[in-house]
Amino acid sequence: MRKTNSIKAAIADKNLSGTLPVFASLMRGNLSDNTPFSKDYSDFNFSYANQAQYTESNDVNSRFNFNFSNTKKNNSASSFIKFNGNSSNFDFQFYVTPSISYRRLIDDAQGKLSKSYITALPFATNYMVDVNRVIRHRSAAGYEIGLSLGYNLNPKLALRSGFQFNMLEYDIDAYVHPVESATIALVSRSSSSDILNTVTGFRNTAGSSPIVLKNRYYEISLPIGIDWRPVNEKFSWGIAASIQPTYTFDKEPFIITSNFKNYADGSQLMRNWNFNTSFETYLGYNTGKYRWQIGPQIRYQLMPTMTNYYPIKEYLFDYGIKIGLTRSLK
Numbered sequence: 487m488r489k490t491n492s493i494k495a496a497i498a499d500k501n502l503s504g505t506l507p508v509f510a511s512l513m514r515g516n517l518s519d520n521t522p523f524s525k526d527y528s529d530f531n532f533s534y535a536n537q538a539q540y541t542e543s544n545d546v547n548s549r550f551n552f553n554f555s556n557t558k559k560n561n562s563a564s565s566f567i568k569f570n571g572n573s574s575n576f577d578f579q580f581y582v583t584p585s586i587s588y589r590r591l592i593d594d595a596q597g598k599l600s601k602s603y604i605t606a607l608p609f610a611t612n613y614m615v616d617v618n619r620v621i622r623h624r625s626a627a628g629y630e631i632g633l634s635l636g637y638n639l640n641p642k643l644a645l646r647s648g649f650q651f652n653m654l655e656y657d658i659d660a661y662v663h664p665v666e667s668a669t670i671a672l673v674s675r676s677s678s679s680d681i682l683n684t685v686t687g688f689r690n691t692a693g694s695s696p697i698v699l700k701n702r703y704y705e706i707s708l709p710i711g712i713d714w715r716p717v718n719e720k721f722s723w724g725i726a727a728s729i730q731p732t733y734t735f736d737k738e739p740f741i742i743t744s745n746f747k748n749y750a751d752g753s754q755l756m757r758n759w760n761f762n763t764s765f766e767t768y769l770g771y772n773t774g775k776y777r778w779q780i781g782p783q784i785r786y787q788l789m790p791t792m793t794n795y796y797p798i799k800e801y802l803f804d805y806g807i808k809i810g811l812t813r814s815l816k
Contacts, residue, residue, distance in 0.1 A: 493726040494609040502708035507766065543643045545606070556575055560656050564594070575638050576815040583783055585806025587654035589701075589791075592799040593617045594673070617798055620746045621690060628804050630785070631655055636812070650730065652785075657739055661694040663687055665740040670755075671744040672795040680795070686750040690742065699749060701739050703791075703802065707732040707762060715770070722770035722777065730762040730785075739791065742798065755796045762790040766808055783808040 593616075634648025670682040688699060711728025718724075734757070741752030768781025783806055790799040 488770075492594065501788050503616065510707070514704060540609065549757045559658065570580065572803075574815050577636045577638065577644070577812055578813050578815055579634045579636060579648070581632050581707050581810035583745075583808040583809055585628045585630060585654075585785075585804040586625050587628035587802065588625040588656050590801040590803065591617050591621075592678045594797050594799055598704065617746070621742055623734075624657040624659070626655045626657050628655055628806075630804075630806070630808075632709070634709065638674040638772040642715045642718050644729070645711075646713050646726070650707045650709050652705040652732075652804075653702070654705070654804055655700050658699040658749060660688045660690060660697050660699050660703060660740075661692060663689040663694045663696070663748075664699050665677060666748070667744045668748040669739070669745070670748045670750065670752075673797050674795075676694075682755075684750045686743075686748045688740070688749040690747055690749060699740050703734055703735050703739070704736045705760075705762075709764070711764070718744070720772055722772060722779075723768070724770060724781075725767050727765045728763065730764065732760045732787075733758060741792065741796065752796070757789065757793060757794045760791075762786065763788060768810070770812075777812040779808075779810045779812065781808060782806070785802075 491776040498689060523590040525800040577804045616625045630650065630652045632648055632650035633645045634650075636644045636646040638644045665685055665687045668684050668686045670684065672680040674680045688697065709728040709730045711726055713726040714723060715724040717721050737756045739752045739756055740749040741755070742748075743750055762785055764785040765780055766783035768779040785804050789804055790796075791802060792798075792800060
C-alpha cells in the first residue's frame with residue numbers, strides 16, 4: 487500500500503539534519519503495552535521534513551520528523567534545591583534547639599587583685615586563690631529559636647543568615663545574708679586599681695539560709711554562616727558553622743566580689759554587644775520541597791560577658807540538639 491511504502495522509504499532515508507524520521511503511526515509500536523505514553527517516560531522532538539520528502543507525499547505523517555526515545559526520565563534530583571522540574575537557589579529554615587548552658591571563668595589578674603582583699607574569713611591568708619574552686623556554679627537548661635534564609639551556591643554548599651533568639655542561664659549556690667557593703671576591684675589602665683563599692687544581701691560562704699541565684703541571659707543575634715552537605719540525597723549529612731553578632735538585653739547578672747565572699751549586681755559592668763560562634767553537624771531527610779534535620783550543636787561566646795575592667799572573664803557556652811525544617815523556595 488502507498489502508506490506502507492512511504493513509511494519504509496522514510497525509515498531508509500534520513501533527513502537533512504541526520505535525524506531518523508519516526509512517524510506518528512510507528513510511535514505506539516515502539517512502546518510496550520505496559521509503558522504509558524507521557525512526557526514523564528519519553529523525550530521527543532519533531533521538525534518539518536526536508537523538501538524532497540514534502541514533495542513526494544501529501545501524507546501528514548511524512549511531513550514531520552519525530553525524534554523519539556522511550557526512556558524514562560529521571561526526575562529525582564540529588565540536590566535538595568531541585569523539585570517539580572524547577573530549581574531554586576533560596577531556601578527558608580526554622581529551627582529550635584533545647585540546650586544546656588554553662589560558663590567558663592578565667593581570672594586575668596591570677597588572683598593578684600583578690601589577695602589584697604582576703605584578709606579574714608572565709609579564707610586563710612595563705613590560700614591559693616582560684617576562682618573556679620571557691621565558687622559553686624551549676625549548668626542549667628536553655629533554648630534557641632531561629633529563622634534563616636539560605637542561598638545555595640551549589641547542591642552541597644549554602645550561605646545562610648537570619649534572626650535568632652537565645653536564652654542561657656546557670657545556677658549559683660549562695661546564701662541569704664543581711665545587706666552589707668561589698669567591694670569589687672577593677673583592672674585599671676593606671677598603676678593603681680579602681681574600686682567599685684556596692685551593697686548585697688547574698689554571700690558565697692555557708693552559715694545562713696541557702697538560695698539558688700540564676701544568672702540568666704536573653705540574647706538576639708544575626709547569624710551569618712555556611713552550610714556544607716557532603717551527602718545530599720534522600721538522606722543527607724551536613725556540617726554548619728556561623729559567626730553571630732549578639733545583643734544582650736534584660737541584664738541582671740550576679741558577679742563575685744574581690745574577696746570571693748559576696749555576690750553582687752554586675753549589670754553596670756556587662757557588655758551590650760558581643761560575638762558568638764556556633765558549630766553543628768546533622769542528619770537530614772529530604773522530602774520534595776522540605777528537609778528535616780537533627781543533630782548536635784555547640785555555641786561559644788567569643789568576648790567576656792563583662793567589660794575588660796572586671797578581672798574575672800566569663801565566657802558563656804551551650805550545647806544542645808538542633809531540630810530544623812528547611813523549605814526550598816521557587
